[in-house]
Amino acid sequence: MNxxxxxxxxxHSEGExxxxxxxxxxxxxxxxxxSVTTQWLLPKVATRFAKTTPLLPDEGFGYDPPLGAPKSLAFWGRGVGGxxxxxxxxxxxxxxxxxxGLTRIQVWIGYQSLHGRPTAPPADSVGPHERSR
Structure with a gap:
């Protein structure tokens, strides 16, 4: 997830x-x-930097990195919902x-998903895990 x-x-004097x-x-x-799978996500906190100017189209999402090499490790392996x-x-x-002077807040969240059978449930979620067959 990015x-x-x-x-x-x-x-801000630093621009972000x-x-x-x-x-x-x-x-x-x-x-x-x-079927519907439910994940209860344990709280996770990460530090991010916010710009003070509008986000550009596709900013931060210019290409799809390999699923084994995420761009944003802090939230990797979690559901985008929650x-x-x-x-x-x-x-x-x-x-x-x-x-x-704050007029607007922008948040873009990008994610990748896998189809098929996962190899293991995410380490930072709790509760029952269902696997597709």
Whole structure:
């Protein structure tokens, strides 16, 4: 999974803003046989950088990396669904972050999926796992 963020109109002397992104909750996926698989995702937090200008088309998603070599390891192997939350650490405000001009927040999430039988359930999910046959 790859994710890209923009806080359009915000300002910071470094030109980008450090955000803590949290992903957890319930992810459901319908299988080819019409059954539904549910994953309860344990909370995972990763630091990402948000631009202060609009994201460009295909930004960060210019090519599909091999499934064995993800571009964004922190959330690799997890369902794209669930709950997403982005917070800005106080340190960013202490070093000059200004949100007065903030007009829009952009979040792009890209993912890849496999069809067929997985070799093992994701290590960071809990609960029963169903495998397609």
């Amino acid at each position: 994710d890209v963020y923009a806080l359009i109109g915000a300002s 803003i450090s955000c803590d992104v949290r992903h957890d909750g319930k992810h459901q996926q319908r299988r080819p046989d019409k 709950s997403w939350q982005a917070t800005i650490p106080q340190q960013q405000f202490d070093t000059g972050l200004n949100l007065d």
